[in-house]
Amino acid sequence: MSAAPIRVLLVDDEPMIVETIRMILDFETDWVVDTCTRPAEALERLNGEPYDVVVSDFLMPEMDGVEFLGKARERQPHASRILLTGYADKGNAIRSINEVGLYHYLEKPWDNQALLLILRNAAERSRLLREMDETIKRLEASDRRLADLRSRLIREFL
Numbered sequence: 001m002s003a004a005p006i007r008v009l010l011v012d013d014e015p016m017i018v019e020t021i022r023m024i025l026d027f028e029t030d031w032v033v034d035t036c037t038r039p040a041e042a043l044e045r046l047n048g049e050p051y052d053v054v055v056s057d058f059l060m061p062e063m064d065g066v067e068f069l070g071k072a073r074e075r076q077p078h079a080s081r082i083l084l085t086g087y088a089d090k091g092n093a094i095r096s097i098n099e100v101g102l103y104h105y106l107e108k109p110w111d112n113q114a115l116l117l118i119l120r121n122a123a124e125r126s127r128l129l130r131e132m133d134e135t136i137k138r139l140e141a142s143d144r145r146l147a148d149l150r151s152r153l154i155r156e157f158l
Contacts, residue, residue, distance in 0.1 A: 006123045008052065010022065010035045010055050011042040012084065013057060013059075018036070018037065025116075028116055039056070039068040042054075043075070052079060058084065058085035066083070082103055084110070104118050
């Protein structure tokens, strides 16, 4: 895993929800936790530093959580996306998984220990995906260099 601290973005139109989760994470972890109460503000933040995990409420005034997480996926495809909702709606869970590659669907009220475990696993997943992509890019670059070398050697000795 990377030495950089885990970064989490929390988005919920209810300030008490984001502050509660922030307090839990501040107490239990050394992660960087950013909070937003407006999806538009959160999308701006996603244009900057990479996040490991993005947690969004489902029902928000500007846009719903599925739409927001879809836009988050476009900006930061490696970030694990978690939908937080007060409504047990399996249809939206399935839609979210299919549309935005949702990592987890979490219902309010949540269990703090379960929340921590889900976020830790989500962050590890994100870091592993980034590491895998970097490894693939290095291998592809090595493959191109080898192909170029092979071509030069063939031209030189034929």
